[in-house]
Amino acid sequence: MTLFKEMGLSTEIQSAIEELGFEQPTPVQEETIPFLLESTQDVVALAQTGTGKTAAFGLPIIQQIDTAKKSIQALILSPTRELAMQIANDLKKYSKNTPQFKSAVVYGGSDIRAQIKELERGAQVVVGTPGRTLDLIKRSKLKVTEIRWVVLDEADEMLSMGFKDDLDAILENSPEEKQTLLFSATMPKEIVAISQKYMKDIHEISVGKRNMGADTVEHNYYLVHAKDRYLALKRIADVNPNIYGIIFCRTRAETKDVADKLMQDGYNADALHGDLSQAQRDHVMARFRGKHLQMLVATDVAARGLDVNDLTHVINYNLPDDPEVYVHRSGRTGRAGKQGVSITLIHMREKGKLKQVERSINKPFVKKDVPSGKLICEKQLFSLIDRVEKIEVNDEQIGEFMPVIYKKLAWLEREELIKHFVSVEFNRFLKYYENAPDINVDESREREFGRDDRDRGRRGRDDRGRDRDRGDRDRGDRGRNRGRDERVRGDRGEGRRNSGYEFSRFFFNMGKKSGISKRTIIDLVNQNMPGKSVEIGSIEVLKGFSFFEIDKRHEKEIIKNFKNATYKGQRVGIEIAGKKK
Numbered sequence: 001m002t003l004f005k006e007m008g009l010s011t012e013i014q015s016a017i018e019e020l021g022f023e024q025p026t027p028v029q030e031e032t033i034p035f036l037l038e039s040t041q042d043v044v045a046l047a048q049t050g051t052g053k054t055a056a057f058g059l060p061i062i063q064q065i066d067t068a069k070k071s072i073q074a075l076i077l078s079p080t081r082e083l084a085m086q087i088a089n090d091l092k093k094y095s096k097n098t099p100q101f102k103s104a105v106v107y108g109g110s111d112i113r114a115q116i117k118e119l120e121r122g123a124q125v126v127v128g129t130p131g132r133t134l135d136l137i138k139r140s141k142l143k144v145t146e147i148r149w150v151v152l153d154e155a156d157e158m159l160s161m162g163f164k165d166d167l168d169a170i171l172e173n174s175p176e177e178k179q180t181l182l183f184s185a186t187m188p189k190e191i192v193a194i195s196q197k198y199m200k201d202i203h204e205i206s207v208g209k210r211n212m213g214a215d216t217v218e219h220n221y222y223l224v225h226a227k228d229r230y231l232a233l234k235r236i237a238d239v240n241p242n243i244y245g246i247i248f249c250r251t252r253a254e255t256k257d258v259a260d261k262l263m264q265d266g267y268n269a270d271a272l273h274g275d276l277s278q279a280q281r282d283h284v285m286a287r288f289r290g291k292h293l294q295m296l297v298a299t300d301v302a303a304r305g306l307d308v309n310d311l312t313h314v315i316n317y318n319l320p321d322d323p324e325v326y327v328h329r330s331g332r333t334g335r336a337g338k339q340g341v342s343i344t345l346i347h348m349r350e351k352g353k354l355k356q357v358e359r360s361i362n363k364p365f366v367k368k369d370v371p372s373g374k375l376i377c378e379k380q381l382f383s384l385i386d387r388v389e390k391i392e393v394n395d396e397q398i399g400e401f402m403p404v405i406y407k408k409l410a411w412l413e414r415e416e417l418i419k420h421f422v423s424v425e426f427n428r429f430l431k432y433y434e435n436a437p438d439i440n441v442d443e444s445r446e447r448e449f450g451r452d453d454r455d456r457g458r459r460g461r462d463d464r465g466r467d468r469d470r471g472d473r474d475r476g477d478r479g480r481n482r483g484r485d486e487r488v489r490g491d492r493g494e495g496r497r498n499s500g501y502e503f504s505r506f507f508f509n510m511g512k513k514s515g516i517s518k519r520t521i522i523d524l525v526n527q528n529m530p531g532k533s534v535e536i537g538s539i540e541v542l543k544g545f546s547f548f549e550i551d552k553r554h555e556k557e558i559i560k561n562f563k564n565a566t567y568k569g570q571r572v573g574i575e576i577a578g579k580k581k
Helices: 011-019 027-038 053-064 081-094 112-120 130-138 155-160 164-172 189-198 226-239 252-264 278-289 323-330 348-361 373-390 395-409 414-432 443-449 451-458 468-492 518-528 552-561
Strands: 043-046 074-077 103-106 125-128 149-152 179-184 203-206 217-223 245-249 269-272 295-299 313-316 340-346 503-508 536-541 546-551 574-576
Touching (some): 011 053, 011 081, 053 081, 081 103, 149 164, 164 189, 217 348, 323 348, 518 546
Parallel strands (some): 043 203, 074 125, 149 179, 245 313, 269 295
Antiparallel strands (some): 503 574
16 A cells, blocks of 8 residues: 555645545546656546546646746646646645745736736746636746746646647747646547657556446436426425435526526525626536535536535436546546446336447446425434434524524423424425326336337438438327327427427538537537527537537527637538528
């Protein structure tokens, strides 16, 4: 068993991390720290979120910084301001006993003048987001001519957020003689391309198979009808009274909808999405980190780079289209050696997609039954009793009130008093779950009625889907009462087709061979419709082109806003599907 004190760290760093409770390094720390203390080779480290990567690269960099110099010697890039701030805070803790060591953090959405002043005061290490870092380099306020280390943390996230051009510009303008350290949870082809272009003599460190989920995470799924998705979410929350987790949704609209429902139903929840200002985002995150919120409902875009400890659950309200996205989501729980649970809510047509994710992470999903009302009431009751048993009693403050309370309750026997006390907190659960139905999907019955074959009518249509409407009508005639509502909800969220939404279908001139996924199209819509909550319907990504549906009310805006849109430097072209020019 290797210990930190055996790794060759300085006494100043050793004393700082001992105060933080560091004793035994994580696998990525055990492999990375000694190597970086001895070698100047470039490093590609494959490690999941929450495995201690900041200490893995931070401790050896702090030890080797020349504190006699005021120039910037290390540049650490991260995908979001939250993660950048977290890294900077960790570096300050690690270096608290290292004299003359200074670091700075720069990110967008904050006053650039204050950040420039901080740089002018001197810092040997700068942590930043790619956009703001490049901006400061172009202004000649952040000088990278003497840097000895460049760290790309969460590199796959930075690429998925569209920072490739910024990273290229930063790396191209940095000294050739430097050590580049690339840390990533997954290894998509874009990461491989960056390593091949900007790194040499690479030493690879891997603490798990590529794209594999963390060993500390349990992967479960619940099979429900799309219309029961929110009911299932509530039951999962209720059966886990101490839940502290993130619920991932597909769109901003769905995020708002789920968060609003949870808050209306009395849960400590809030939403994180692209419509929030930076001040609103900071407020929500402060409440979540302080555990004043038990559940944070977020889109993947909004949650990128979040670094929150001790999450008990990650809940996938929708299964992501890209298995790598699932790796990032699930990696937010089960961190620092603690156990976590990643839950996915699916309906019958998503079982095939679930198998793809299983193959990608090389781990099986365990099917769980949606909890019954009786089980939930039992869990809540004993959670209440545990809280009562362990509550700290302040005799001094409560003492003066006790005589009146004793007198008021003197007529109750001990057993009756306990029943009354428990019922104050517990009656709402008993009432809500009285006669609660079983919302689990009976797979054998579903197959009997052919619901899992709803997509058969789609086979044989041409690439542009000209027969879609006819196929929908045929399927509606065959199983209108049982299948159609479920099919529509599965494509567009709970009951959107029945909630007044009418969709326009668009042809998109890019497809899989251009790197387009469903997630890419959602991101492009959000980017080109800033400040708008746009309902997105079904998305089909084919080899050379794609189709997607948008709330018809935004049809003209979509066409106008996409007029000059680009993706990876290529002009985006969209038009209303089937409309003659």
